[in-house]
Amino acid sequence: MQFVLEKRTERSNTIALVSPLIAIGLTIVTMSILFAILGKNPVAALGVYFIDPLTDSYSLQEIAVKATPLVMIAVGLSLCYLANAWNIGAEGQFLIGAVAGSWIAVKTQGTDAGYWVLPAMLAAGAAAGALYALIPAICKTRFGASEILTSLMLVYVADLFLDYLVRGPWRDPAGFNFPTTAEFDPVATVPVLIAGGRLHLGAIIALIVVAAASVLLGRTIKGFEIRVVGAAPRAARFGGFNSDQLILLTFAISGALAGLAGIIEVAGPVGHLQPGISPGYGFTAIIVAFLGRLNPIGILIAGLFLALTFIGGEQAQIAMKIPLDVTKVFQGLLLFYVLACDSLILYRFRLIFASRQVSRGTG
């Protein structure tokens, strides 16, 4: 008698819907056991993680603030991944976007530059992110270089470039040589939506990005091309789709979105350029993209959910003295179960008895 994982002849749509629920269920069960072992009341702990952050406007705002860059980057990445182009360097595009936008903020600092400053910053951030993402894309299409490696390595280039700028030419002259620019002027700052909170215009931009990506993928020829090139490259070639061009396009879009997210983060919640503006958003967004099944709406939900676990994790540290590591275990478990359950969409478990084992073609 043995278990085998057997390929389904077609995707199971029921499982596709139920799989995330199974994953969440398994995560909750595992976490409850873990909380119990730690001597915490599992119901109370899960409540702090998932319910408390949803009960007041402050936490809801913070969830949105945290999710904004994740969702924007992940939507861009999903286009790449759907087209079978592997942009791993969103973190670098995020940083370069932040740098490019900050350049305008730094240069106009203390001048009477008007309301054109912020739009110009956002445009510069998006443009710089797109150009930066095109480097690995062009290396791929012209020279066949692995975009996974080149895009990843460019992250470190961007990181050190930012580092150089804030320690050298852009350093706040009144800042005791600490590595940061001066605080941006009000005209160079992303406006806050609700007074006293941190929810900013970027959240709305993220929603627009999600909507636009949904339309692009669902209603346009380009979106169809992207999906065909990824899913069936040969068919795409016969169909006359230019896959090189699509690699360039998807990289440019995802770079632009990452760059835009970068400058919004700097001109919004941070308020100045400094090292460490991203706690790994560009990499976490890869997880968000896959958790959201490379679907814009799915990504929105996944981004918000991941943000919820961050905020909830902090509140659990405060309210129940649950160590931060448990939050990380929790996030890891969730991803693990989601991916594990997803395999059930394409495969199914079968119990095979030795006596009846006959060779059969699989579908």
Next chain:
Amino acid sequence: MRKTLLAAAAAFLLAGSISAGISTSAWAADKLKVGFIYLGPVGDLGWTYQHELARQALVKEFGDKVETTYLENVPEGPDAERAIEQLVRAGNKLIFTTSFGYMDPTLKVAKKYPDVHFEHCSGYKRDANMATYSSRWYQGRYIQGQIAAKMSKSGVLGYIGSFPIPEVVSGINATMLGAQSINPNIKVKIIWANSWFDPGKEADSAKALLDQGADVIMQHTDSPAAMQIASERGKVAFGQDSEMIKFGPKSQLTSIMDTWAPYYISRVKAQLDGTWKSEDTWGGLETKMFQMAPYTNMPDDVKKMAEDTEAAITAGKLQPFKCPVVDQDGKEVECKGGDHLGDGQVLGMNFYVKGIDDKMPGK
């Protein structure tokens, strides 16, 4: 739309899983809540660990009168502001933010909650409800420089820097001035880890320095990794932040140990008494805000010299930055503190002293 989706997502994800009626914010009015923001994990055995020890000392000192909470591993970016605000919202009335990078986030939250008191470690921005505190670690570095010069056979010291900010630069300079007082031809090799806590990088830096001929390792990073490498190679090293003798029983010469407990206790006491005031504390050896670990693994005459120097600095008879201080290019630095450099000059130090054969990053 975001909120609706959020609610939908949450309801969807949590369907039937938990029913929670939790009160997390039940707090007794007579208890003072004190919050801490930590940069590393409490188990870093260096910087954060020392703050954690001081927190435990608070609990021991005040017992039921205080309730303490900490958030660990908080990155010095956009997440910091939220973490601090979470502590405020959980009812903490006195909050210690224990790394330089929390300066602007602390200030932002402080402006928002004028009735909460904040204590920021190692920064320079203050407000009516935001005090700063730090230690004159350069005094300890001067002693270490003298010991290093005595112990080194190759005449080359290896120095692992974190970031080229004034605190670190003044530490390097004080080390060299101390070392030069023993051996005018002493050399130092500096490697920047560009991180406060990265055991892998710290270990690699230590290896590289030893390979380049250094035979005494000193560090301005937070983990015991460098000490372990020195120990493996049979070389001597200085601990950092805390007692690291466990990691190099035959290697540790001494260590600059942060002992925040007396300061934290005095500030909490002031808060309880209603006498808390925003001030700037920069404590030297005489305040015991930091202390030297026992002088070990060195001949008796070196130990005697170290103890004498420590006593002289503690008594105010020896100033590490005694004028004239000559910079790398041979120019004498203006003397703003009478017979030694002024506090402002040390706090904003951005030059290397004569004899350092290296270029400061970003200059």
